[in-house]
Amino acid sequence: MKKRFLPINKDELHGSKEVDVVLITGDAYVDHPSFGAAVIGRVLENAGFSVGVIAMPDWRNPESITVFGRPRLFFAVTSGNVDSMVARYTAFKKVRSDDPYAPGGRAGHRPERAVIVYSNLIRKVYKDTPIVIGGIEASMRRAAHYDFWSNKVRRSIIEDSRAAVLIYGMGEFQVQEIARRIASGEPPSGIPGTVIMNKEAPADAELLPPEEEVIASKETFAEFYRRFYRGQQRVLAQPAGKRLLVHYPYYEEISAADLDRIYELPYMREPHPVYKEKIPAFEMICNSVTAHRGCTAGCSFCSLTLHQGKRIISRSPASVLREVEIISGKKYFKGQITDIGGPSANMYGFRCKKEWRCNRESCLFPSLCPRLEMDSGPWLALLKEAAALKNIKKVTVGSGIRYDLLMQAAGSGQPMGGVSKGKKAYRSTKVLGVRNPFSKGFWPPEARNSINPQQKRVLKTLLVSHISGQLKIAPEHTDPVVLRAMRKVPLFDLSEFVKLFFQLQGRGEKKQYLLPYLMSCFPGSSPARVRKMKKEIQRLFGFVPQQVQAFLPLPMTLAAAIYYTGVDPLTGEKFPVERSMEKRRKEHNVLVGAER
Ligand code: SF4
Numbered sequence: 001m002k003k004r005f006l007p008i009n010k011d012e013l014h015g016s017k018e019v020d021v022v023l024i025t026g027d028a029y030v031d032h033p034s035f036g037a038a039v040i041g042r043v044l045e046n047a048g049f050s051v052g053v054i055a056m057p058d059w060r061n062p063e064s065i066t067v068f069g070r071p072r073l074f075f076a077v078t079s080g081n082v083d084s085m086v087a088r089y090t091a092f093k094k095v096r097s098d099d100p101y102a103p104g105g106r107a108g109h110r111p112e113r114a115v116i117v118y119s120n121l122i123r124k125v126y127k128d129t130p131i132v133i134g135g136i137e138a139s140m141r142r143a144a145h146y147d148f149w150s151n152k153v154r155r156s157i158i159e160d161s162r163a164a165v166l167i168y169g170m171g172e173f174q175v176q177e178i179a180r181r182i183a184s185g186e187p188p189s190g191i192p193g194t195v196i197m198n199k200e201a202p203a204d205a206e207l208l209p210p211e212e213e214v215i216a217s218k219e220t221f222a223e224f225y226r227r228f229y230r231g232q233q234r235v236l237a238q239p240a241g242k243r244l245l246v247h248y249p250y251y252e253e254i255s256a257a258d259l260d261r262i263y264e265l266p267y268m269r270e271p272h273p274v275y276k277e278k279i280p281a282f283e284m285i286c287n288s289v290t291a292h293r294g295c296t297a298g299c300s301f302c303s304l305t306l307h308q309g310k311r312i313i314s315r316s317p318a319s320v321l322r323e324v325e326i327i328s329g330k331k332y333f334k335g336q337i338t339d340i341g342g343p344s345a346n347m348y349g350f351r352c353k354k355e356w357r358c359n360r361e362s363c364l365f366p367s368l369c370p371r372l373e374m375d376s377g378p379w380l381a382l383l384k385e386a387a388a389l390k391n392i393k394k395v396t397v398g399s400g401i402r403y404d405l406l407m408q409a410a411g412s413g414q415p416m417g418g419v420s421k422g423k424k425a426y427r428s429t430k431v432l433g434v435r436n437p438f439s440k441g442f443w444p445p446e447a448r449n450s451i452n453p454q455q456k457r458v459l460k461t462l463l464v465s466h467i468s469g470q471l472k473i474a475p476e477h478t479d480p481v482v483l484r485a486m487r488k489v490p491l492f493d494l495s496e497f498v499k500l501f502f503q504l505q506g507r508g509e510k511k512q513y514l515l516p517y518l519m520s521c522f523p524g525s526s527p528a529r530v531r532k533m534k535k536e537i538q539r540l541f542g543f544v545p546q547q548v549q550a551f552l553p554l555p556m557t558l559a560a561a562i563y564y565t566g567v568d569p570l571t572g573e574k575f576p577v578e579r580s581m582e583k584r585r586k587e588h589n590v591l592v593g594a595e596r
Pocket residue numbers: 296310351352353354355356357358359360362363364369370371372373
């Protein structure tokens with residue numbers, strides 16, 4: 001059968017009168033596996049449900065969501081690939097002038113708090129059709145959370161949107177199960193990876209402090225956050241008004257084979273032809289391949305821990321290579337695959353001896369877990385095999401890598417499970433105490449001067465074959481206090497890595513750059529600490545990059561909880577926090593060189 005886009009209007013239904021699910025998204029409709037709405041649409045279609053897509057509806061006009069009429073089963077609503085407040089405002093609460101997920105990259109197509117706005121629009125027209133919300137905005141606002149933009153704790157988004165079910169995480173399993181249940185007249189409750197509002201708590205639920213108290217008191221918020229964060233493998237229930245918010249853990253995790261199937265659904269791998277202008281986000285990812293999901297790091301500022309989780313699910317090499325071949329046949333392909341990776345490219349193939357079932361929020365902090373099995377071999381082999389395919393000139397690593405894990409996973413002569421001898425690993429906060437990370441005393445003994453021939457070979461392979469001008473790494477900061485608030489223990493001496501990187505560049509070879517991602521305004525930071533970081537980065541790298549980030553407390557992240565309360569709710573450690581926009585701007589200016 002001829003491949004087609006999912007329909008965006010009745011003409012494209014080709015004779016059908018209705019659809020099972022109407023999918024509303026704040027992004028343009030790009031039929032590509034990097035766009036969440038396309039994935040959910042294709043997964044539903046593959047399960048036998050018909051789907052209509054309404055992309056970027058005019059939220060001022062209720063008619064914009066009546067394109068397909070009332071769906072047979074439900075409306076599925078997402079803000080798109082990003083939270084609509086993040087899409088709309090900068091870290092200094094200024095309105096952004098662009099939106100890479102819209103045609104021409106122009107801002108203004110997506111409302112603030114898009115999930116709530118779209119849901120209310122639906123309610124104006126279709127009073128009793130179920131609404132299912134999902135995507136990053138719903139997922140990371142699924143329980144009471146600190147909202148940076150209104151500077152207060154907001155209740156769960158399921159209450160404000162009056163949705164029947166909230167899907168958190170990536171959602172492919174949940175959305176199919178919800179569709180099946182609604183189609184067969186069963187209630188969509190108790191589904192792993194979802195949140196519902198209910199009159200009663202399930203018998204096995206752990207009861208959390210009432211939502212009203214969490215909103216009213218910083219202390220109760222911190223207690224709630226700790227229990228919620230650490231309770232992800234249990235059923236949680238929280239009184240909210242006259243009902244209870246029930247949060248079901250996500251046990252039914254998808255397998256590597258499922259991931260292969262999801263990424264090999266019949267995507268058109270292009271924006272819908274209705275768009276006459278380029279969509280910058282698509283241009284950026286059209287020649288790259290997602291090889292795995294999950295991130296073992298658990299950095300406090302990142303949404304991934306509570307969205308995708310720490311479990312690494314890697315696609316099979318054969319599936320990734322098939323996708324590379326499909327890309328190589330596209331008209332827009334010029335010969336270079338710009339990325340094969342995931343949230344941290346070089347975590348492909350990582351495994352856990354406990355099948356990822358444990359209560360630790362990070363496999364790397366405060367110490368490297370001895371059960372983590374790391375090996376860069378499968379990832380490098382995959383890059384090499386992809387580069388050998390017909391019509392492929394080069395395969396490069398476009399996203400950032402964990403340079404420290406690259407070194408540890410290269411094979412240090414230590415047993416699998418990392419450099420440490422397990423329990424005695426540098427778990428003590430002394431490691432990240434008050435010493436300077438650039439002094440020899442800072443680095444744990446295992447991480448110092450441990451470069452062996454295999455590590456050199458791994459980095460050289462990357463340098464010679466898979467970097468196109470620059471390798472991005474993310475030290476983020478150099479101050480031990482800030483790094484502790486970030487939960488980002490460096491597992492390899494940065495200065496040794498930088499030295500090795502430049503040493504390995506052969507004479508006469510094209511010069512490659514090492515680009516460090518840095519962040520200002522993080523809890524624990526200050527203008528003085530940023531000044532010091534800048535000096536150290538300048539000394540090590542020979543320059544300070546202009547493109548640096550100012551910390552933005554993303555909903556439900558641990559860092560947002562620290563920003564709001566001034567305390568890490570998991571450890572009780574206090575951190576100084578700068579909340580004045582003016583002073584944040586000043587600190588950021590120190591880093592970007594605009595200090596006055
Ligand atoms: S046992 Fe260790 S490697 Fe496995 S999930 Fe837990 S922290 Fe990560």
